[in-house]
Amino acid sequence: MYKYWLIAQLFWQDSLVYRASFLMWRLRSFTSTLISLSVWSAIYQHQSQVFNYSQPAMLSYIFLTAILHSLILSTSLHSLANEIYSGQISFNLLKPINFMGMLISQELADKAINIIFAIGEINLLYLIFKPSFILPPSNTILIFIFWVALGIIIHFIINLLFGTIGFWSPDSWGPKFLFFMLIEFTAGKLYPLDILPQIIQKIISKVVI
Amino acid sequence: MFQQPIIKVQNLKRHFKVYKKQPGLMGSIKSLFKRKYETVKAVDDISFEIKQGEIVGFIGQNGAGKTTTLKVLSGLLYPTAGAVSVLGFNPWDRKSKFQKQFALVMGQKNQLWWDLPAMETFLLNKAIYEVPDEQFEKTLNKLVDLLKVSEILNIQVRKLSLGQRMKCELIAALLHNPKVLFLDEPTIGLDVVMQKNLRDFIKAYNKEFKATVILTSHYMNDVKELCERAIVIDKGKLIFDGKLQDIINKYARNKILSLVFSKEVVKKDLKKFGEIKEFSQDNSSYTATILVSRKKAALVASDLLKELPIEDLNIEEPPIEAIIREVFQSGNV
Numbered sequence: 001m002y003k004y005w006l007i008a009q010l011f012w013q014d015s016l017v018y019r020a021s022f023l024m025w026r027l028r029s030f031t032s033t034l035i036s037l038s039v040w041s042a043i044y045q046h047q048s049q050v051f052n053y054s055q056p057a058m059l060s061y062i063f064l065t066a067i068l069h070s071l072i073l074s075t076s077l078h079s080l081a082n083e084i085y086s087g088q089i090s091f092n093l094l095k096p097i098n099f100m101g102m103l104i105s106q107e108l109a110d111k112a113i114n115i116i117f118a119i120g121e122i123n124l125l126y127l128i129f130k131p132s133f134i135l136p137p138s139n140t141i142l143i144f145i146f147w148v149a150l151g152i153i154i155h156f157i158i159n160l161l162f163g164t165i166g167f168w169s170p171d172s173w174g175p176k177f178l179f180f181m182l183i184e185f186t187a188g189k190l191y192p193l194d195i196l197p198q199i200i201q202k203i204i205s206k207v208v209i
Numbered sequence: 210m211f212q213q214p215i216i217k218v219q220n221l222k223r224h225f226k227v228y229k230k231q232p233g234l235m236g237s238i239k240s241l242f243k244r245k246y247e248t249v250k251a252v253d254d255i256s257f258e259i260k261q262g263e264i265v266g267f268i269g270q271n272g273a274g275k276t277t278t279l280k281v282l283s284g285l286l287y288p289t290a291g292a293v294s295v296l297g298f299n300p301w302d303r304k305s306k307f308q309k310q311f312a313l314v315m316g317q318k319n320q321l322w323w324d325l326p327a328m329e330t331f332l333l334n335k336a337i338y339e340v341p342d343e344q345f346e347k348t349l350n351k352l353v354d355l356l357k358v359s360e361i362l363n364i365q366v367r368k369l370s371l372g373q374r375m376k377c378e379l380i381a382a383l384l385h386n387p388k389v390l391f392l393d394e395p396t397i398g399l400d401v402v403m404q405k406n407l408r409d410f411i412k413a414y415n416k417e418f419k420a421t422v423i424l425t426s427h428y429m430n431d432v433k434e435l436c437e438r439a440i441v442i443d444k445g446k447l448i449f450d451g452k453l454q455d456i457i458n459k460y461a462r463n464k465i466l467s468l469v470f471s472k473e474v475v476k477k478d479l480k481k482f483g484e485i486k487e488f489s490q491d492n493s494s495y496t497a498t499i500l501v502s503r504k505k506a507a508l509v510a511s512d513l514l515k516e517l518p519i520e521d522l523n524i525e526e527p528p529i530e531a532i533i534r535e536v537f538q539s540g541n542v
Contacts, residue, residue: 003336010322010329017324017365090285091320094313096305097337 004101008109011076015113030121033066036190037129051195058192059131063122065189070118072151073183076110077103077159078176084166107156214258215389215421216282221291223252223277223445251277253445254291259423261388264415266436266453267425270537274445275425276315279391282423283313295389309338312382316394319378321366327377328362331384338385345384351417352380355410372403379407383414390414392424396431408434429530443537453529461532464506468513469521470495478517482509500527 016022037059044055053061080103083089092099136144162179165172184190186204193201229245230236252274259265267275280286281293284300284307293300298307321330335345353359356376361369369377375395382390392411396404408431415422426432432439432453439456441449449456466483473495476488483501501509506524513519 003333006333006336010325010333013329014322014324086318088318090280090313090315090318093285093303094283094308095334095337096308096339 003097004105007102007105008112011106011109012113015110026117026121029066029070029118030124033062033121033125034128036062037125040191041129051192053192053195054134056132057134059129060134061192063125063131063133064136066122066125067115067118068148068151069184069189070114071111071148072155073180074111074114075155075159076106077156077163080160080163081166081172082170084163085170103160104156111152213261215261215296216257216259216423217292217294218258218278218282219256219292221252221255221278221281221293222250222289223274223281223286224289225249225251250445252281252288252442255442255445255447256291257440257447257450259421261421262415262419263438264411264422264424264436266432266439267423267442268429268432268439268533269425269442273442275442276393278442279313279393279423279425283311283391284308285313309385310387311389311391312385312387313391314378314382314393314395316375316392316397319366319374320381321374321377323367324365326363327366327369327381330366330377330381331362334381334384340385344386348384348386349380352383355413356380356406372399372406375399375403375407376410379410386418388418388420390420390422392422392426394426395424396426396428404428404430411435429528429533433529441533441536448536456536457526457529457532460536461527462503463500463527464503465525465527466499466501466506466510466513467521467523467525468497468499468517468519470497471518471520474517482513 040058040062041055043050044058048054050058080089092102158179162172162176165175186193186207193204196204225248226246227249228240229247230240231245251272255274255278267278269275277286281288282295282300284303287301296307296310298304300307321327322333331349334340340348353362356379358373358376358380361373361377366374366377379395390411395411396407399407411422411424412435414420422435424431424435437452439449439451439453440447441456449459463484465486473490474497476485479485479488479497479499483499485497485499487496487498489496510522510524513522
């Protein structure tokens with residue numbers, strides 16, 4: 001197991017090499033949540049209920065989706081297609097190490113660094129907006145954790161599939177970008193889906209299911 | 210030493226299906242609907258055996274099948290047909306026990322973590338190959354001394370020169386003391402001094418660890434200095450397997466006679482002795498180079514000494530590069 005722990009450590013070291021790039025990455029994530037919170041705070045300025053959501057419920061929703069976004073949608077597999085296409089993957093296949101184990105350790109390392117910084121940023125946003133939180137009911141917490149775990153696994157597998165594009169082309173960014181735009185929308189990253197018109201909700205549920 | 214074959218290749222074939230695009234925009238549009246494929250025989254029915262401790266040079270033009278063969282031997286590619294055994298293993302089973310006993314170094318690719326110091330990759334490889342602490346220290350110190358890289362181990366890889374990086378690549382590949390070493394153009398892009406350093410190192414490593422080395426290189430000096438045995442591949446076919454000297458004996462038709470004259474000579478007087486490659490007659494020096502048949506070289510030299518005012522005469526083999534080039538160009542295989 002030590003080798004996988006070492007891979008995670010190297011991944012963290014590697015992520016922190018370019019300070020400017022690292023800061024921009026975090027700033028992007030922070031700004032995205034900041035904009036959502038600002039827009040919804042502005043909407044609630046003169047009304048207490050919008051689409052059957054109170055302001056605390058909506059802001060709690062935005063905070064929670066920010067954490068889930070860091071946990072589920074972060075991935076270290078962005079460069080997999082290019083590694084396959086360029087043949088750089090060869091070195092990992094030649095070594096006495098489980099390749100999937102290696103990918104998983106990098107993925108977990110990526111999620112860990114994401115969630116650590118996301119929690120820090122959320123604390124900062126909490127100080128700015130000072131919302132009153134409405135947490136999901138505690139009797140569904142286990143099923144919630146189970147769905148989150150499934151989300152992480154499914155997202156990992158989808159990224160592996162995108163990585164296999166590397167057998168034909170080095171560039172998997174286009175289809176991935178389109179896919180993740182749809183994911184963010186259909187997963188309710190921007191707002192709760194039940195505020196949309198019934199017809200759109202039906203289309204989304206048909207397409208996703 | 211040199212007793213047990215540890216690499217056995219029998220009738221190895223590796224074919225690829227490649228798409229042949231017609232030229233121009235119309236070709237691109239047509240290819241959207243229908244594509245023509247061609248089978249490329251990267252490796253076509255080759256067989257050889259390599260014994261423990263040997264250093265064997267793979268010689269061939271670009272696309273001859275050298276790298277493909279190394280990739281099959283290291284388990285990266287499945288063969289289309291044929292049998293391969295390395296250290297008693299089927300390489301494509303990719304067993305840990307096998308992977309701990311060999312290393313592949315590719316001059317055009319790097320396994321080092323680009324943005325981190327090379328030492329981090331060494332420590333990771335130590336963990337991956339499960340190298341005991343004591344052995345790691347000992348091997349690392351030895352390799353660092355041999356390659357003189359103690360000053361650069363903690364500098365980011367991306368900031369190293371090509372030569373320094375290649376040295377670190379070799380260390381990363383050798384920390385687990387592999388018994389078999391596949392070197393795919395390890396000196397590519399390096400200056401002559403660095404090429405010499407790496408060659409000396411490979412020789413020393415082979416001697417110290419009794420390692421079997423297969424080397425591919427476009428620099429014939431690498432092959433000449435390191436390999437007693439050469440395998441020549443052309444268009445996927447093995448066309449020669451034997452001592453390097455035997456290639457020269459088999460394919461070199463001429464010898465080179467370098468002449469220095471004590472006084473001016475007339476070019477036409479020289480013509481009858483052989484094919485004149487260089488002729489220079491200026492105020493201070495009178496020199497010429499002629500090509501003569503290998504069989505008659507001694508006789509021609511003797512005649513030259515008798516008939517012309519020779520101050521110095523050298524009989525040389527043609528450069529191995531020229532012989533190999535001639536072999537490939539003439540199809541004389």
